[in-house]
Amino acid sequence: MMGVAGLVGDPAYPSKPAVMPPLPLGKSGVRLAQGFNALGWHWWPSDSAIATEPYDGRDKCANLGACISGCAQGAKASTDVTYWPHAVRSGVELRTGCRVREITVNDRGMASGVAYYDSGGVEHFLGAEIVVLACNGVGTPRILLNSVSSTFPDGLANSSGLVGRNLMFHPYASMQGVFEEPLDGYMGPGNCIWSQEFYETDPHRDFVRGYSFEITRGRGPVMTALSGMFTGRIPWGDGHHEAYRRLHNRIAGMVAICEDLPEAHNRVTLDAHLCDTNGIPSPKIEYTMSENSHRMLDHAVARGNEVLRAAGAIDVLTDSPIRAGGWHLLGTARMGTDAATSVVNPWGRSHDVRNLFIIDGSVFVTSAGVNPTRTIQAIALYVADSIKRRLTTLFDED
Amino acid sequence: MNDAIATDLPFSVSQRQLFRSLAGAMIPAAPSSGLPGADDDVIFFDILCASVPLAEHVRVALSALQNALEEGGDINAVAQTLEPEHxxxxxxxxxxxxxxxxxxxxxxxxxxxxxxxxxxxVEQGDWSLLDPVRERLPFYRGVK
Known part of the structure; x- marks a missing residue:
């Protein structure tokens, strides 16, 4: 559906087909690859949900840069240009601007539909044979905990008491090298290569699990100036232009995506006082980054500095943990075989409510040291296939 | 190209003057290299237009700057002591x-x-750089 650019043969990953050729290395990718090779560390062209050939009605990447702001070319496989057009053509009705207050249940303890408010604040009820939640690690437990009834006084699907618990994010560290020669800067997709040299647990380190390095190709002029001024590398007033020109088109680096681990005290609950404009109780987040994640970040910063220097960087800018990213919302309705220790079964069905399914990041049991969207999509497709395969026995006991 | 005219903008004359002084101090002109400052007519008008959707926040920030400047000091130095959101x-x-x-x-x-x-x-780059990586044995953790 999405169309992925990549390259076959990565020794850090089980074999998988490449749908389209990889993104170009460019000047930045070559520089960083030389650094990884100098240290004997793994790197590989990133799997990227960016079309490098015309794909499913979308044109190929034209290296516009600034992918995070959206893709005028349509090459970036965001779901508005991939899944949704197909779904709408297949008869799915998308209602935007709505807020679900609760999932309702019938006297047999099955989900009967949802109560929601439209964008004008008008309350509606939508009946359903099955309910599928895809609201991720904060929205999903919020709805479940707001769905209180005499049958489910502690919230829906919460007999384990685990709805909202084990909240995980992705602690990120950023290491950006300053190089003497011009790099790709504002041209091309932000990502190009990655490294999983430090992904697996190594008993010689002072933390378990690990992280991926995702290489960032460069920055545009505004980002260069903003980050430089906020970190004091580019002064206000005298010296601004000279300092800016030392960084313009000369920054490439990486982020480390650290695998956060589940801890029951990190959780989503309902705020006792705060509500949204529809009067729906708001989520309350309690989260403390673990010592394990702190150590992992420190390791990533040190290794990132090493590889950037090996690649020829004359200066390295570090930020850890970064504030602007890594807020992937995971783990608060975990998947498992045991109803006492998990919220949904291995194919996404609630242990407690046999016509309620969850297909988002809340079912993760660990965060993994990679960005989660592709795994969320894989789980959603797997659950959808499981529903289709079991249509005649869908509500039977496990 | 902005369609706005100066009188459309929701800032008083004194607010504009203060903001313009700050912009010019933050990024001054560099006549030797032909670079304008951020207080250049065209650039500052663009700044004002870009400020319209955030007008309320901008007015609050300018008010905080004005108050802080009453204690004296260089505008760049004073502005950097304001609240981080300003x-x-x-x-x-x-x-x-x-x-x-x-x-x-x-x-x-x-x-x-x-x-x-x-x-x-964007150039393809030298893909032979991958040769030493291809020689590595798989090192991912397999499913048991």
Whole structure:
């Protein structure tokens, strides 16, 4: 559906087909690859949900840069240009601007539909044979905990008491090298290569699990100036232009995506006082980054500095943990075989409510040291296939 | 091109003067290299237009700056002591508009055009750099 650019043969990953050729290395990718090779560390062209050939009605990447702001070319496989057009053509009705207050249940303890408010604040009820939640690690437990009834006084699907618990994010560290020669800067997709040299647990380190390095190709002029001024590398007033020109088109680096681990005290609950404009109780987040994640970040910063220097960087800018990213919302309705220790079964069905399914990041049991969207999509497709395969026995006991 | 005219803008004359002084101090002109400052007529008008959707926040930040300046001191130094959200607002507005000015882009040897639809060429690079990585044995953790 999405169309992925990549390259076959990565020794850090089980074999998988490449749908389209990889993104170009460019000047930045070559520089960083030389650094990884100098240290004997793994790197590989990133799997990227960016079309490098015309794909499913979308044109190929034209290296516009600034992918995070959206893709005028349509090459970036965001779901508005991939899944949704197909779904709408297949008869799915998308209602935007709505807020679900609760999932309702019938006297047999099955989900009967949802109560929601439209964008004008008008309350509606939508009946359903099955309910599928895809609201991720904060929205999903919020709805479940707001769905209180005499049958489910502690919230829906919460007999384990685990709805909202084990909240995980992705602690990120950023290491950006300053190089003497011009790099790709504002041209091309932000990502190009990655490294999983430090992904697996190594008993010689002072933390378990690990992280991926995702290489960032460069920055545009505004980002260069903003980050430089906020970190004091580019002064206000005298010296601004000279300092800016030392960084313009000369920054490439990486982020480390650290695998956060589940801890029951990190959780989503309902705020006792705060509500949204529809009067729906708001989520309350309690989260403390673990010592394990702190150590992992420190390791990533040190290794990132090493590889950037090996690649020829004359200066390295570090930020850890970064504030602007890594807020992937995971783990608060975990998947498992045991109803006492998990919220949904291995194919996404609630242990407690046999016509309620969850297909988002809340079912993760660990965060993994990679960005989660592709795994969320894989789980959603797997659950959808499981529903289709079991249509005649869908509500039977496990 | 902005369609706004000066009288459309929701800032008083004194607020504009203060903001313009700050912009020019933050990114001053560099006459020797032909670079305008952020208080240049065209750039500052772009800053004001970009400020309209955030007018309430900008007015609050300017008021905080005005109050802080009454204690005296250089405008750059004083502005950087404000609350982080005020500093971030000023910097983001000034920087965003300064670095999209045609004269500034030319000085950075950038083509004066939006990325779309022309796009850019990014070289493939030397794929033989992957050869030593291809020689490694698989090292992922298999499913038991």
């Amino acid at each position: 500093v971030g607002l000023f910097v983001s507005l000034v920087v965003r508009c300064f670095y999209r000015d045609e004269r500034v882009m030319r000085s950075l040897e950038m083509e004066v055009r939006p990325p779309y639809p022309g796009g850019f060429e």
